[in-house]
Amino acid sequence: MSEDLTVESSGLSNSHIFRFYLPLALSWLFMAIESPIAMSVISRMANADISIAAFQPLMAVSLWIESPVIDLLTTATTLGKDRQHYVELSRFVWKIMAVVTVVHALVAATPLYWLLTEHVIGLDPRVSEVARPGLIVMIPWSALIGWRRYLQGLMIRNGQTRLIGMGTAVRMTTMALVAGGLYFLGSLSSIMVVSIGLVCAVAAEAGFAHWASRPTVASSLAFDEPGLRPLSQRFLAHFHLPLSLTTMVTLLGQPMVSTALARSPHSILALGAFQVASTLIWLHRTIVFALPEVVITLYRDAASSLKLKRFCLYIGLGTTSVMALTSLSRLDVFFFHTLLGVSDVQIIKTAHLAMLLSCFLPLIGAMQSYLRGMLAAHHLTVSRLAAMGVSVTCLILLLFVGVGMRWPGIVTSCVALTVSQLAELGVLGYSWRRGTVALAV
16 A cells, blocks of 8 residues: 555544545546536537436436446455455456446336336426437446446555546546537537537546556555455455445435426426536535545544544535535525526526535535445445435435425425435444444454
8 A cells, every 4th residue: 555645543644634535535526527517518508408407317317327336436445455356356346337237228228218217207208308318328337437436446445546536637628528529519419418428538537547557456466465365256245235235225316306306396497406506516515425435444443533533524514614605605606607607597596595405415424424434444334225225215205295295396305315314324323333332342
């Protein structure tokens, strides 16, 4: 591992943690910038209101199909220890990549699409028609992200976090160049422009990750470590499956929110405003998404645990404060109108309300990240699944009540998301306390 970034707990300070965390946080931030780029393109092309509404379920479905590969980052960070581990992990990753690609193709290119979007989610037929070509273009999306996250996990374990930030810069640049170029050519629909840009961007980042990880594989993963327990496909499935199920359940929240918005009063306005607001909400929330891997890698003992917990708290408080100031000062309105190019006043007003209602999500997410990291470091991954089950149950109940009471879709969705995240945090905290007692026995 990198000598200056993975230190013993006695030398673990906020500056050490921050140096390890910063490239990972920037990587997440660069990825989040894709959404404003996409929205900026869509809002400046024909049929912007329908296309903005279509982009929300398009990404929700794509991300849910992708969910089994997302936690390959955590799995590789935790288990990528020597050559035998690397060989077994690679076999495991290729299997998952094949499965998600087949599932995406079945959903996008068969009648399953209409069943899902119009009968399950309840989208307006105009919205589902616009979204489908983009979903077909994105068939390679999940496999590319899976390979990239696996290699990034190996690099994180070996302290190579700066390379990850560079890879995401490659991704963001590719997205801007491809989407911008296709926009100026003007021969494709906005959804096609954005979808092609997204696929090219993740392909570029996966290629960079493959190249950048070669030295790590050649040096740190070239030999078997004596006395280390060999990995098996069965053990990997046992470790990774709860993580994948947790993420799948987590990402079910987005299609559920889309379903609630599609059934709310003024559904096209609600879908469009939520997607516009999500571009800025996501920018703030992603700052904390790198924290679990920081905790997994730098945790050593009780002293390091306390330092990491405080660091996560500081990041969460700071990000929530920035988000609140952005909303209260109405900088978000400037962002929606001037930078994203949204001209519909009602969409902007509704998106501003969504920002105000979502201000506590970064703080909640930061503390969730600390607990997820600690649970993963101790191989207590089933606890994360239980917490997510409670969260999604809470989300479903609140969305059901809101839709049934005909509350505004934005209010229902934002309140339901915040309360469900609090419920998950509570269960994670309870699980960690129980886990520490069990480990001490």
